[in-house]
Amino acid sequence: MSQLLINLRTLREERHISQEAVAFNLKITQSTYAKIEAGKTKLSVERLQAIADYFKVDVRELM
Template sequence: MKTQDKIRAIRTQQKISQEQMAERLDLTPQAYSKMESGKTKLSLDRIQQIAQILNIDVTELIHNNDNGVFLLINENCTNENLNNGAIIYHGNQQSINEQELKHDNEKMQLIITHKDEIIEQLKQENALLKQMLNLLNTQQTNQ
């Protein structure tokens, strides 16, 4: 079942009209109708908003039941903000665009490289701080 079909099914099961959903999403009823019918592509942010309104987990809307791939990667893994920059794939193996995967793989490699650079910088900073601490301790014992 497609994401928009799941949204429609859950919305009608919960007896929420398209107009009510549109209002809660700050959309026109026509824009919401296009989204639910698949004429407008759903963004991750919009899917998260819809899941929140329907009081369900995002994965319930996105996950396929056709033994396909479901992958959610968070690019900005910081404690302050865990939901930025998610990448989602769902569908069977053949439906995943190879170029998208290559592009996202390159992005992830850059993120890993950047992380490694930050770790190295922090190690150097840590070593410098240890040296400063040793100097301060030496000065205190000499006084």
């Protein structure tokens, strides 16, 4: 698993945020977000930026 995926999950869990909440704010389904965290779907630059914005972190912090 890549460091990015580990960081996404860790950040979400440390903040006690559900996948459903993140997905809702990104306007995607929970299953799509789960696939992102699991590395089963490609993560576009735009989507990565949207996730960083949601968590109020710089994209580099996710990397």
